[in-house]
Amino acid sequence: MLLLLVLTPAARAADFSAKEVVLEHIKDSHEWHVYGEGESAVVIHLPVIVRSSTGWHVFCSSQFEHHAHDGLRHVKADAPADIQGLAIATEGDHAGKIVEDGSPVLDLSITKTVAVMFINVAILLCCILFSARWYKKRKASDAAPGGFVGFVEMLVMYVVDDIIKPGVGEGYEKYVPYLLTCFFFIFTCNVMGLIPFPPGSGNVTGNIAVTFFLALCTFIIVQFSGNKHYWKDIFWPDVPVLLKAPVPLMPVIEFVGIFTKPFALMIRLFANMMAGHAIAVAMPCIIFLVASMTAGVFFSMSAVSVIMAIFMMCLECLVCFIQAMVFTLLSSVFIGMARAVPEGHE
Numbered sequence: 001m002l003l004l005l006v007l008t009p010a011a012r013a014a015d016f017s018a019k020e021v022v023l024e025h026i027k028d029s030h031e032w033h034v035y036g037e038g039e040s041a042v043v044i045h046l047p048v049i050v051r052s053s054t055g056w057h058v059f060c061s062s063q064f065e066h067h068a069h070d071g072l073r074h075v076k077a078d079a080p081a082d083i084q085g086l087a088i089a090t091e092g093d094h095a096g097k098i099v100e101d102g103s104p105v106l107d108l109s110i111t112k113t114v115a116v117m118f119i120n121v122a123i124l125l126c127c128i129l130f131s132a133r134w135y136k137k138r139k140a141s142d143a144a145p146g147g148f149v150g151f152v153e154m155l156v157m158y159v160v161d162d163i164i165k166p167g168v169g170e171g172y173e174k175y176v177p178y179l180l181t182c183f184f185f186i187f188t189c190n191v192m193g194l195i196p197f198p199p200g201s202g203n204v205t206g207n208i209a210v211t212f213f214l215a216l217c218t219f220i221i222v223q224f225s226g227n228k229h230y231w232k233d234i235f236w237p238d239v240p241v242l243l244k245a246p247v248p249l250m251p252v253i254e255f256v257g258i259f260t261k262p263f264a265l266m267i268r269l270f271a272n273m274m275a276g277h278a279i280a281v282a283m284p285c286i287i288f289l290v291a292s293m294t295a296g297v298f299f300s301m302s303a304v305s306v307i308m309a310i311f312m313m314c315l316e317c318l319v320c321f322i323q324a325m326v327f328t329l330l331s332s333v334f335i336g337m338a339r340a341v342p343e344g345h346e
Contacts, residue, residue, distance in 0.1 A: 025281045026203045026274055027096060028113045030061040030088060034198060041066075044198065046115055050086065050098050051106040057083050061109075064088055072099070113210070116192065116202025123199075124188045127152065159183050159328060167332025168339070175335055178221065182214060183328040190273065190320035194313065205323070206274035208266070215266035218331045223258070226338040234258065261334050269327055276316050283309035 024033065032044035045062040063079045064087070071091035075083050089099050097104045110118075131152040134145060145153060164179050165172050189204040204210055234254040236244060243250045286305035290298050 021285055022278050022281050025201070026206055026277050028111045028203075028207060029096060030064070030098070030109055030111055032112045032115065032198060046112065047110045048098070049108040049110070051108075052083075052086060052100045054082055057086070059083055113202055113204055113207050116199070117189065117204050117210070119199045120188050120192050120202075120204065121185070123192070124184055127188075128184070155184075155187075156180065159325075163325065163329050164332050167329060168336045171339070172332075175221070175225075175332070178217070179328050179332055182218075182331060183324050186214070186269070186327055187320060187324035190323060191317075193273070193277065194316055194320065203274065203277050205269055206277055208270050211266045211270040214269070214327070215262040218265060218334065219259075219262035221331075222261070222334045222338045225335050227341065229340065229342055230338045261330075265327060265330055268330075269323055272319060272323055276312070276319050280309065280312040280316055283312055 030046055030048060032046060034042040034044060045060045047058065048061050048063075049058050050056070059080070063075050063083065064073045065076055067073070068090040072087040072089055074087045075085070085100055086105070087099055089095050089097055094102075094104050098107050098109070099105065127148075131145075131149045134149045144150065159180060160176060163183075164176055168175050168179075186205055189202075189210075192200045193203055193205070195201060234257075235251050237250050237254055239250050283305050287298075287302045290301045293301075
């Protein structure tokens with residue numbers, strides 16, 4: 001990542017902006033920027049699927065101009081007439097979105113985050129199916145696998161035996177497919193996000209929409225898994241009557257707790273991954289921020305920034321696993337709490 005930043009023309013410019021460099025990495029976009037700036041930039045153009053006032057349109061993001069005018073990247077003059085009037089906002093409340101006459105349109109485009117997520121899913125499927133194929137050709141009495149298949153088996157057994165089984169409790173088997181999917185999907189997206197060039201560099205789990213959907217899935221499963229004791233503890237908990245009637249203080253608190261649990265899942269994963277990516281990218285920016293200072297300051301701060309960047313990347317490798325583990329662990333605990341039966345009850 002540091003080498004790519006050093007070679008980027010924008011990083012060598014006098015008006016270098018660390019904020020723009022960091023935001024470019026963590027935000028979503030309709031283009032996959034690889035290297036360079038302006039006309040010489042190497043960019044992977046992605047499909048645009050929008051519904052405007054004239055209907056549905058499908059075209060490539062290369063139809064938009066490279067430079068913004070009045071806070072908008074308009075469609076090129078030689079683009080088809082039916083998409084004239086569309087633009088990508090670069091400023092204001094709708095920055096990064098496709099707008100028509102200043103108002104956002106219905107956008108179902110394959111953005112950078114979506115494209116990276118598709119690639120991550122394909123990689124994950126290949127890894128899992130490759131491991132499954134190994135087991136399909138062997139018997140249970142055969143020797144344990146080694147290499148990549150052994151690594152996958154180790155992760156699966158760790159998640160099932162040390163996270164899912166203790167968290168969910170009896171009857172955990174039917175939740176294993178979902179929870180394993182959550183773990184491996186998050187882990188794969190986190191690891192691929194550390195690669196500073198395609199097919200990596202995507203900030204998938206640092207996107208609030210992705211973490212919202214994952215938390216929503218856990219929320220739905222928890223509610224449908226809840227038994228009568230779970231709902232009783234919410235609407236008529238075992239507390240003094242004055243705390244639940246005539247003013248339902250505790251029931252209201254417990255009911256709000258239904259939503260705070262998945263909210264915590266969403267924010268924890270989103271904030272940790274976004275902050276980690278932002279800090280890892282910001283560290284090398286120090287080199288260019290002190291480029292105009294004295295040689296002593298430049299070389300000393302450059303050394304500090306390189307050391308800190310390497311440290312942050314190593315820390316991010318650990319965080320990739322921890323965040324996948326924590327999301328799966330909390331999801332397991334929430335499901336187990338909804339299915340728990342108090343002592344003395346059946």
